Amino acid sequence: MASSTGKLCGPCEARYKTTTAVSWCMDCDDGLCSPCLEDHKVNKASKKHQTIPVGQYVGIESVSSLIKQDCEEHDQRLTFYCLDHCVTACALCVPEKHKQCTSLKPIEELARNAKSSAELFEIEKGIKELDNTVDELKNHRQRNIDTIKGQRKTISQEIKSFRKQINKHLDKIESDLLKELESKSEQNISEINILLAKLKERGANIKSLGKTIHQLKESLSDVQVFLATKGFGEKLLEEQEWVATVCTQNEAKESVLELSTDPQLKQMVSDLKGFGMIHVVRNPCQIKTDAWEQQRAQLNVPMTAAKDIDQTELELIREISFGVGENIKDCVIVNDGRMVFADHNNDKVLVYNPEGQLSQSISVDKSPFGLDVISSITVAVTCRKHETINIVNIDDCDIKQKIKVGKPCCGLSYHDDKLYVLTVHTGIIEFDLSGNITRTIPVYVPDGEGYLSYYKDTFCYSCYQNVGEKNIACCDNNGREIWRLDVADSGVTADNYGNYFASNYSNGTVQIVSADGKKAKQLLDLYDLHIRTYLEGVFFDKNSSTLLVSCSEIARLYRAI
Structure with a gap:
């Protein structure tokens, strides 16, 4: 039966048995149940192997592939590290590939105090910095979302404000034009009404003249009518001349109201496709991500052994002056x-x-x-x-x-x-x-x-x-x-x-x-x-x-x- 970790005992599996693993051998890369673990500890070939609780192994399983202890080419234990090539080597690799190398060291020598090594410290530091960078980037992007929402609100208010300005301006233009229409239409109607009043008066005079002639014809002699006809002709000519004069004046001309729109306005309506455009500007990300790369480039094989302070010396690179009295x-x-x-x-x-x-x-x-x-x-x-x-x-x-x-x-x-x-x-x-x-x-x-x-x-x-x-x-x-x-x-x-x-x-x-x-x-x-x-x-x-x-x-x- 599998444990909650899902790890089974390897030796038991080889015997077609399903047993829960309680430990993990880092050298064999295999799980061990309690009985097999005891055998493993007393077996001459495996008694020096490193075993850890299986729960602890699960926590590091994702990086177990990095811990290669056997040579893939020769199936031998990797026991050397070449500082010239920065690679591990087994006893058979040495004469084949590293015969001329001058910096071949036993891994056990280099691995002393590996848990407190400067390189591991820097890697831990790099992981923390990268984690901080990711958090910083996430916070930066979240802040950008908040900024975009704020910008959206601001631009929306600007658009509405601009629309109100346009509406206000158009309302004023419309009002002014309607006032002009009212004024000019009333002015023309007034002029026509004045003319109509004059025409009414003249029409009455002309009608009266016609009645007078009719009465003369019924009551006067031909001689008297003859003598009056000359006077009536002069009066008729006078009225004709007045009517002819009126017909040449603006008051008698037909008034037609027409709207002539501003050509610029027509062009604007034709060309205007919108209030404007929304542009997205992509500013470069300012979060620095190369700090660990700079550090990593300076890291070599772990120098884990404590350094004798007698070996330390100082060599001046530069001096900075702040000024007297600082x-x-x-x-x-x-x-x-x-x-x-x-x-x-x-x-x-x-x-x-x-x-x-x-x-x-x-x-x-x-x-x-x-x-x-x-x-x-x-x-x-x-x-x-x-x-x-x-x-x-x-x-x-x-x-x-x-x-x-x-x-x-x-x-x-x-x-x-x-x-x-x-x-x-x-x-x-x-x-x-x-x-x-x-x-x-x-x-x-x-x-x-x-x-x-x-x-x-x-x-x-x-x-x-x-x-x-x-x-x-x-x-x-x-x-x-x-x-x-x-x-x-x-x-x-x-x-x-x-x-x-x-x-x-x-x-x-x-x-x-x-x-x-x-x-x-x-x-x-x-x-x-x-x-x-x-x-x-x-x-x-x-x-x-x-x-x-x-x-x-x-x-x-x-x-x-």
Whole structure:
């Protein structure tokens, strides 16, 4: 019967039995029931095999194809790794394909401390960054939907407003034209009525003249009628001339009302197809996706063994000058190589390009001190006087968020969506990115000038107490002290192996301390270089193996070799 994981015991299946697997052999790539597991552990050929609970295997089954332990060509165990070709090899591959290779290493040697290797750390970091990028892209697209809805509403209102303007204008034009029609029609009717009144009067006179002639004919003699006829002829001629004159005047002409539309209006109606057009402009996506590719290009075969600090040296790449009287505190390097500094006196975050030129100067809260990188475009900075953390977008040059600490704060470190802040007389306060305090880790912080660094569930922090009193301490995730040394009192940062670079404010030196705190080596003495300035922050860029050192008035970028 199959288990809830669906995995069956391989040896039992070979015997035509169906048995639930409780463990999985990573070397045999096969499931084992309880009895077969016991046999597997005592069998000479398999007793050294690695077995894990089957439920645990289900969780990593999707990547099991990446774990190839046998050579597909020779069916032999893969026991070597060629650094020249970046491939695994079995004992038979070596003489056939890697006879001339000078960097052939046993896999077991390279795999020591693989779980804490720099490459795995960077891959985990890359996965987290890619996950953050996908989330950022999803949020970006969702915000775009909200923007489109807002734009749709705005444009709809603009169209309706434009329509109202057109309607209002057309109503006015129509009203004016109707008024003109009314005026001209009334004017012509009035003129005609006046003429009609005159014609009525003249018509009455003419009719009266006709009646008079009729009466004369009945009552007067021919001689009298003859003499009156000449006078009647003159009166008739006079009336005829008046009528003839009237017929030539405008009042007698026929009035015809006609509408003549504006040719431009006709053309507009003919040509007008709509109010306008809706265009979609595609702006390039600004989300950066190549940060992990840049890191991956710099990664080689895992260098998992702890590095002896005696092998570490510093080689100067460039120096940046801030000016006399400045007071630069912490520093960081983002993934694209830009360098960021906390300008304590001027309440600024300064961004320099990889070539060492100032590219951005961003105003933040009072007295910026500790810095750490959140993403390729975002840093966090503590501001001591305002007792806040500012989340700053160094591309847009603005503060995205302010988190109230409420206590004097200095050193800062970011890991796994958590901000860790060194606070005076309290310890290390853990915040989520929404600004909520999730816990407090009790460590002794006597002064507000300390720095903080996180590396794989451990914290390293510095304290400056009094002149001549300096401390750098390492504690676990719960604040239990692991070691404490008196070699530094200022900036701290971890390398790829858990060793710590630490600066000394008072004597201008930079030390490297082994991960276990048992060894320390001085790497740099600015006073020997005749550089009289106070050392502050240090930041190790794990991608480029470079160390950035900030002082009050200058900064120096070194290659760690």
